[in-house]
Amino acid sequence: PAPxxxxxxxxxxxxxxxxxxxxxxxxxxxxxxxxxxEPEVLEPAVALAMAAxxxxxxxxxxxxxxxxxxxLEVEGGKQPLTFMLGxxxxxxxxxxxxxxxxxxxxxxxxxxxxxxxHEENSKVTLKGMRFLGTGSSIGDLAxxxxxxxxxxxxxEQMGIEVHGILGQPFFSxxxxxxxxxxxxxxxxxxxxxxxxxxxxxxxxxPGIALPSGNFGVAVQGGIxxxxxxxxxxxxxxxxxxxxxxHSLLNWKAAEALGFTGPSDPRLVAATKVLGAGxxxxxxxxxxxxxxxxLCGAPEGVKAMMADVSKDEWDSKGGNGWYFQNLRDGVxxxxxxxxxxxxxxxxxxxxxxxxxxxxxxxxxxxxxxIIGQDLLFQADRVVLNLxxxxxxxxxxxxxxxxxM
Numbered sequence: 007p008a009p010x011x012x013x014x015x016x017x018x019x020x021x022x023x024x025x026x027x028x029x030x031x032x033x034x035x036x037x038x039x040x041x042x043x044e045p046e047v048l049e050p051a052v053a054l055a056m057a058a059x060x061x062x063x064x065x066x067x068x069x070x071x072x073x074x075x076x077x078l079e080v081e082g083g084k085q086p087l088t089f090m091l092g093x094x095x096x097x098x099x100x101x102x103x104x105x106x107x108x109x110x111x112x113x114x115x116x117x118x119x120x121x122x123x124h125e126e127n128s129k130v131t132l133k134g135m136r137f138l139g140t141g142s143s144i145g146d147l148a149x150x151x152x153x154x155x156x157x158x159x160x161x162e163q164m165g166i167e168v169h170g171i172l173g174q175p176f177f178s179x180x181x182x183x184x185x186x187x188x189x190x191x192x193x194x195x196x197x198x199x200x201x202x203x204x205x206x207x208x209x210x211x212p213g214i215a216l217p218s219g220n221f222g223v224a225v226q227g228g229i230x231x232x233x234x235x236x237x238x239x240x241x242x243x244x245x246x247x248x249x250x251x252h253s254l255l256n257w258k259a260a261e262a263l264g265f266t267g268p269s270d271p272r273l274v275a276a277t278k279v280l281g282a283g284x285x286x287x288x289x290x291x292x293x294x295x296x297x298x299x300l301c302g303a304p305e306g307v308k309a310m311m312a313d314v315s316k317d318e319w320d321s322k323g324g325n326g327w328y329f330q331n332l333r334d335g336v337x338x339x340x341x342x343x344x345x346x347x348x349x350x351x352x353x354x355x356x357x358x359x360x361x362x363x364x365x366x367x368x369x370x371x372x373x374x375i376i377g378q379d380l381l382f383q384a385d386r387v388v389l390n391l392x393x394x395x396x397x398x399x400x401x402x403x404x405x406x407x408x409m
Contacts, residue, residue, distance in 0.1 A: 050202030053192040054180065055142035059091075061186060062166055063382075069279055069293060069349060069409065070251025071382040073161055074184075076172070076191060078144075081134030082109040087169040090157060091191075093389065094220055094247025094375070095173035096360050099153040100130070104169030108132060128152045144193070147176070156282075157249050171249060177391055178219050184387040186401070196392035204397060208386065209343050211302040213394040214243060218360045221246045221391055224332045224339055225374050227298035229264050229272075230347045230408070236264065241301065241332040241339060242372035246389070246396070250357065250377030253298070253350045254281075254291075258372035260352045263296055273352065277409045282356035284368075291353035295408040298350075298380060300398070301342035304335025312370055327363060328371025343398055347405040348379040379406070 063072040074091045084107045087100075100108070108130055132147040150170070158168035181199035183192045192199075204210075214222035225244035228235045240262035244253075257267065265273060273292040283289035312325040333339050361369035381387060385401035 051194050051198040051200075053183075053194055055137060055144055055193040056140045057137035057142060057191045057193075058139045059184065059186070059189050059191045061189070061382075062161070062164055064164065064251060068251075069351065070377065071379040072164075072251060073157065073166075073378065074248060075166065075168070077138035079134075079136045079138055080108050080132045083107055086138045088167060090161065090168055090171040090249055092157075092171045092173045092247065092249030093177050093391075094245055094357070094360070095155070095171055095249045096175075096218060097151055097153065098147060098171065098173045098176045099151045099155070100132075100170040101154050101158050101168055102152060103167065105130065105152050107169060142193075155249075157251070160251070173249075174219055174391075177389070181388070181390045181392070185385070186382075186387075187385045197390060199388050199390055200395070200397065204388075208388070208397050208399045209341060211300060211343070211396045211398060212340055213246075213396050214303045214307050215394040216243070216245060216361055217363050219391065220360055221389065221394055221396065222303070223376065223396060224301040224303045225259075225298055225376070226301060226333070226339075226342070227263055227296055230295040230297055230405075232264055234264075238333070239263070240372065242374065243329055243332065244298075244300065244374040244376040245358065245361065246376045246381075247357065248378060248381060250375050252379045253348060253377040254355050254357065254375040255296075255350055255352050256354050256358060256373050257352065258370075259374050260294070262372045265294070265352070268292075279351055281351055281353055284354045284356060284359060286356050289353055291351040291355075293349050293351055293409050295347050295349050295406065297345070297347045297405075298374075299342045299344045300376065300380065301332075302340030303332060304337050304339060306336045307332065308335075310371075311366055323364075324366035326367040326370035328369065343400060344403070345380050345383050345400075346403045349406055349409045350374075350379075 057076045060075045061072060064070050075088050077086045077088055079086050087104055087107060110130060129149050129151050132150055135144045135147055155171060161168045180193040181196060183199050211223055216222045222243040222245050224241050226239045226241040228239060242259050242262055276292040276294055278290045278292055280288050281291045309327050310330055311327050314325045357375050358373055383400060383403050384398045386399035388397040
């Protein structure tokens with residue numbers, strides 16, 4: 007197939023910030039002098055806000071590793087609010103319980119209101135938001151909807167009352183630097199977090215800008231216990247989502263790792279979990295133990311468009327789009343980090359529907375959701391959504407036991 011016009015916001019990341027040593031004008035050599043490199047002094051970026059982060063881990067009998075939360079105070083609120091961090095969640099939202107705790111959130115409307123009036127009533131503006139403990143302000147959050155998302159219900163089973171989620175629209179306004187060892191989250195202006203550089207044990211992974219403003223990274227791996235693994239594994243895109251307690255592979259990604267499909271004997275006999283399918287309906291998904299690596303995407307990643315006739319295009323748009331093997335891109339994969347084996351769910355999940363393009367259609371290629379089971383193996387996570395850049399510093403990397 008021929009390369010398609012990329013869907014909106016699909017592009018390779020730019021290069022990393024300059025290293026700490028560069029030539030200065032005074033280091034240029036003349037005939038009489040020896041060239042001397044003078045280190046350039048990089049001024050560290052100034053954090054716009056800082057928050058304490060609470061990491062909550064899931065029990066051993068649950069699929070996934072856990073969640074991370076921050077606590078925020080809202081002007082006129084009845085109590086501090088607990089927000090989940092959700093870089094891949096499509097909205098910043100309150101739960102029904104959270105709405106009851108903010109000004110105007112408990113108003114009741116009765117009578118013959120139109121559905122639009124109900125919709126507008128479900129949105130609130132959270133004024134004067136400040137992180138509890140640090141007092142750092144993030145100003146007002148407008149048009150915050152009410153969604154009782156399933157991750158909040160799961161967190162309640164772990165003893166955490168969740169009042170809302172900071173989703174992709176929020177994280178698109180900032181770079182963030184999450185230091186789990188220190189329990190600290192810092193926010194910077196877009197493109198500013200890496201201004202001062204990093205130590206050598208922080209790995210740079212250039213990513214891919216995906217539709218709806220999400221961040222993608224190249225993924226490859228294999229099945230734990232596979233007796234005949236591929237020599238050169240297919241590399242596919244993984245969407246980063248800190249609100250996903252576990253990672254997930256769609257069926258094409260599972261096949262890229264070596265499974266034959268839903269009828270693969272290893273999956274037929276596997277533990278099953280219930281998840282939301284591509285159409286939003288509950289669907290049973292097998293769980294498999296796999297070993298994944300996150301890699302920097304090659305330069306010039308191109309989106310490919312599925313075959314479509316002129317009549318189809320004129321009547322309904324495209325039939326979808328996909329990426330070819332990312333390892334075949336210009337220059338190949340730009341560095342990889344290996345992680346311990348994790349139990350992942352397999353299925354065409356609703357969470358990947360955010361990669362749908364209104365004109366070209368759904369994403370039809372191999373893809374994964376990169377969840378906290380992998381991200382919890384990093385002590386430090388720095389994300390710049392504006393330029394599709396990710397930095398990771400690995401911590402305790404170990405294998406999970408098979409479910």
